[in-house]
Amino acid sequence: MAPLLWLLALLPAAAPVPVPAEPWADNEQAWNLSFPELLAPARFALDMYNYGRSAGSKATLGAVRGRVRQVGLGSLFFLQATMEEPPCNDPQVCLLPESKKIMLCSFEVLEELGKHVLLKKDCGPVNAKITEYVNETFRSFLPMMNKDPLPRDFSVKMVTLFKDFMTTYNRTYRSRKEAQWRLAIFARNMIRAQKIQALDRGTAHYGITKFSDLTEKEFQTIYLNPLLQKETGGKMSIANPIKHLAPPEWDWRKKGAVTEVKDQGMCGSCWAFSVTGNVEGQWFLNRGTLLSLSEQELLDCDKMDKACLGGLPSTAYTAIKNLGGLETEDDYRYEGHVQACNFSAERAKVYINDSVELSQNENKIAAWLAQNGPISVAINAFGMQFYRHGIAHPFRPLCSPWLIDHAVLLVGYGNRSNIPFWAIKNSWGSDWGEEGYYYLHRGSGACGVNTMASSAVVN
Template sequence: MFVALSILCVVASVFAPAPPGGVKEVDPTDPNAQAAADFAVAEISAQSKAVNPYVRTSFEGTQQVVSGLKYDLTIKVAESSTCSKTDELSLDLCTVDMTTIHYFHAIVFWQSWKSPAYTLSEFNEVPPSDEEAKFQSFLSGNTRTYTNDVKQYEMKLMTFQDNLKSIQQLQANEQGTAQYGINEFSDISAQEFLSTRAMANGFPESDVELPMAPKLSTNIPTSVDWREKNVVTPVKNQGSCGSCWAFSTTGNIEGQWAIHKGKLVSLSEQELVDCDKVDHGCQGGLPSNAYKQIMALGGLETEAEYGYKAADGKCHFEKSEVAVNINGSLTISTDEDQMAAWLASYGPISIGINAAAMQHYLGGIADPWTIFCLPSHLDHGVLIVGYGQDGSKPFWIIKNSWGASWGEKGYYRIIRGKGKCGLNRMPTSATVA
């Protein structure tokens, strides 16, 4: 009963009208409040040194009945990119540049019996919130098309703010040495990120059963890095296409071909996106399926011959242009010691991983809590190219396909030996005769 009464008291206090002469929150949909805000913006704009006029994008504050109405407002404005102060146009027709936002605190009085009815009593520029300042800094370093669309800008700002919270959670609970922070993906929601840079629904089911790799001796070097042996091509970028599985596949075959044939060749992911009829192009696929499809097609063309488009397309595979072929594929043990032994002996390994903790990664050895990247949900295909140890932390070196500006120049280091993020659940490789 006491709890119920407490809740009722809180609700009543929120919705209770202000007492006579009291201060209440302004309603941003109230035409009179909007007119007060617009009057303030026009006056501030006229006095500013900006070449182009300010346009109001939002406002908040309070109002109070005094001799008329007193509005105490914080107003967010942006400079117009299409209008000048001398244009006799409604500012509603002006396009804004949301990279030029300013915040002003303004006090406006409305007295209907006077002319003009509105008076700007005082104003001063105030700094944006810390989060919006970070967002503005982010926009200055990343080209975005929504900076002249107020509604989309505000939506992206909200996403950015949500991502800052995720970054804080990841960093606070990180068990390794990884650093998380703002990067080129910081204005993309987790759902959008996984649907375009990974596979939001995880890897598709497959009936393909690959033969198992033989068990190997684990008497191996303390570190291996195939990048140093000229069997790994430069980091690529899959863009907004869920083709990570194709990059994982080609990366593995590039390594196998270089090791067995002595020639490193950058291979075509687009051929797999377009011509692999078992997998689903930009909607996801499996390396185990892709190996079989490559053998059925007759091989892979080079990146130069069959360039990447980051979109599903019509197959234009030319068998006469084949640069590389494979003669089989196999599954590697899920035991990470065996994985390391196989990698040391035979080359880079195609794997699946849960990418949920990767979006905000900047560098270091990642060891996120399991709840942040469940091993049971693999949604991203990548390539293990090496392993090592930093103090007491053994790690894998993973080549990603999000471009060289992400992570450690396109690479991801993650703790080895814990099955972290499911990285040991789907290791495979093609074989080259």
């Protein structure tokens, strides 16, 4: 196979080309559709690519491969293609003359009743920054692959990073084919992390994490909580405002009000961890004892929320009240999947009296936190799949406050190098972020951190 086709088939990270469906579910023959079958949707994609360009600047179509899926009365084509753009020799447009540029593109084209509609276009250049990864030979990137040499133009650097990732996070895969597929995802994710890094206005560093072999859709489906942006929970009372200003900094971890970082596992139960973290702090401040409380009880017994499919802090508070309290983690151990409710009122160690909704003013949130304890909040998790450390400050359009999808716990705030931050306890284990914590810019409504702040009330 030609090097370019290997690049398309095995290393889509060389350009932002979507990763194919799972190898065990995909129809491999579909990627070998004959060119006549692809001609009409490919020409339409080319026309859309060239839309608005002058005659001398239009690209031409190179290699094309694709698959097709029936959708209603039409056909949905998934295309991967190379586009050859003419060189730029106009001194009014380009700084230096350049040679012909090759673009790698993916398109989704819907064909229905003889008409075409472009649903998705994703293109990126094959340039020196990319091709430097594919100029050496590597023939044994995993023990399971030693018997089958890899293509001549494979990425030594990317494969080495992937091997280190597998060792660090103890990854194993079911087959050589799945390993190759995960490598392709990993490589593309490295490009995504670099883009997120370039667009961040804070001090955050993005790169390899334990989620680096997951597609964006997998990560969202497994670890995030879409109900936060789609549903509204029960109405809560408005918290009494704090009359004095917030101290310059505060950290409830240093005052014994925060339990160790927990791990929700492959379950969208962040809402339960956010709420139990808040109740743990409230009980400590009002009763003097820090107890690690059961999230599994909420997964199993809170019938208003949807366990691993997501939930809302407001309804979780109501469930705790209706159940009669929370058991401890030791008495009701976390399993990471829904099971029959095994709650016992006799074993409950903690109760709550009510819940309150907080102001959306971040100064008021800080003042309330310093006086009353850690706060349950919800945020847009943009970039968190690749977050390693530092203060994140994504551009607002990339981290919209209207698209919140993850519940967490505010435990403090402060400044680093004159950058104000929120200290956020996450629920993805201590091997993510800064020992399980996320630091987000404070004072700009970053990622909607101020839009859904709430707390239990313990009298």
